[in-house]
Amino acid sequence: MSFPSSLRYLCAAVALCAGASLWAGEVEVLHYWTSGGEAKSVAELKGMMALRGHSWKDFTVTGGGGQNAMAVLKQRVLAGNAPAAANIKGPAIQEWAELNVLTSLDAMASFERWDEVLPKVVADQMKYKGRYVAVPVNVHRVNWLWANSAVLKKAGVASLPKTYDEFFAAADKIKAAGFVPVAHGGQDWQDFTVFETVVLGVGGAAFYDKALVKLDRAALASDEMRKSLEVFRRIKAYTDDKSPGRDWNVTTEMVINGKAGFQFMGDWAKGEFLAVGQTPGKDFTCSAAPGTEKAYTFNVDSFAMFQLKSWEAQKAQGYLAYLLMGKDFQEKFNLRKGSIPVRLNMPMDKFDECAKTSSKDFVTTSASGTLVPSVAHGMALSSSQQASMRSAVSEFWNNDKLTVNETLSKLLAVSAPKQK
Structure with missing residues (x-):
């Protein structure tokens, strides 16, 4: 991440207008953009690169997913054979930067004023020691509660729940009407998605940040965390017995098909509703999960940029970074993916009502300091800490004999490595 590298990016930025x-x-x-709208977005991105004479090569690895x-x-x-860019996010960006293999994007970022169009909490994740080394492309909101409008109406639920008392009252009505109150896929990441949303709703954004992001021991052992675990366990009683191991999209289908009332899930679930022609506000509803209306847990897809030897490759890499942060790509890509642009104050005229609400809340929470990273989706902790946290929470969800105190001890154990 030397000065000459930044200088080359400045040259690339200036050359964007030349088109030579x-x-x-x-x-x-x-x-990992291989299906549906994502694949179409990649094809379009390749086309945009080709207009400048640049070629695109997919880095493909079969089997085992991301690992x-x-x-x-x-x-x-x-x-010494790095690709130009890789889909890496959250603390993993810093881990790669520590190996001194990422290139500085500061000249490009300064030229395009990234600090002015990104929330600080997001921009900071794209930096290493104050320098940009990665490019964000979108924002997923995680703390959503999805609902089937017809199920709620049949159950006599007149309004979306704003608190957990209201949520459980609505769940009782849905259960009495013969539906599954809460659609849930029993996988550890889905368990933790619900858990972190409950923590946010019970304790608020400041508590969430202290407990789940900073792993503050006092917060992890607090009454708020105890209550969060109690609410989390209570939710399980409203799920069905076929939940264990079920994929998230199959779970979303339960809400789509009118078999279940609610689902806690990020806004990628919206794509499932839209894919079958359902309309937000009519067939389904999207609302912030109980107690989280003024907060926002984010999951940002981003690309880390690696140091390259070839001058031509560096220029192509610089143009890729420019395109990824550009208004045109951010709009087209996010319209297809179900997420929203990571750039603040983007026009949202073409987006659906859920996305417009998400964008408005994204801007508001970024200003109020209640925009927080999703732990469940790799935005806050190291991979080992995240795995330990997920394991403790999922075990608590699946084992009714495990006590709150025992789980609090396991959560505290995750924080131990951070203590001096």
Whole structure:
């Protein structure tokens, strides 16, 4: 991340207007955009690169999902054969930067004024020691509560719950009407998605940040955390017995098909509703989960940019970074993905009502300090801490004999490595 690297990016930024073919190079990109609207967005991005003479090469690794890809990526990077960019997010960006293999994007960021168009909490995740090394492309809101409008009407639930007292009252009505109150897929990441949303609703954004992001021991052992675990366990009683191991999209189908009333899930669930022609505000509703109306847990997809040897490859890489943060791509990509642009104050005319609400709340919470990273989706903790936290929470969800005190002790154990 030397000055010459930044200078080259400044040259690339200035050259964006030139469009000269002499800057043509290849970008190799590790990504997971392989289905539906995501794949169409990649095709469009490739086309935009091609207009400048640049070629695109997919970095593909079969089997094992992201874990295999990261292992192969590390081998290649350490061997001096890094791709131009890789889909990496959260604290993992810092872990890669510590290996001194990422390039500085500061000149590009300054030229395009990224600090002015990104919330500080998001911008900070894209930086290492104050310098940009990654590019964010979207924002998913995690703390959503989805509902089937017809089920709520049949159950006599007149309004969406704003508190957990209201939520459980509504769940009782849905159960009495013969529906599953809460659709849930019993996988550890889904368990933790519900848990972190409950913590946010019970304790608020400041408590969430202290307990789940900073792993403050006093917060982890507090009455608020105890109450969060009690509410979390109470929710389980409203799920069905086929929940264990069920995928999130199959779970969303329960709400879509009118078999269940509610689902706690990020806004990627919205794509499932829209794919079958349902309309937000009519067939289904989206609202902030109980107690979280003034807070926002975010999951940001981003691309870390690696140091490259070839001048032509560096120029292509610089143009890719420019495109990813550009208004045009941010709008087109997020319209297809169900997320919203990470750039603040983007026009939202073409987006649906849920996205407009998400965007409005994203701007508001970024200003109020209640925009917080999703722990469940890899935005806050190291991979080992996240795995330990998920395990403790999922075990509590699945084992009714496990006490709140025992789980509090396990959560405290996760924080132990951070103590001096």
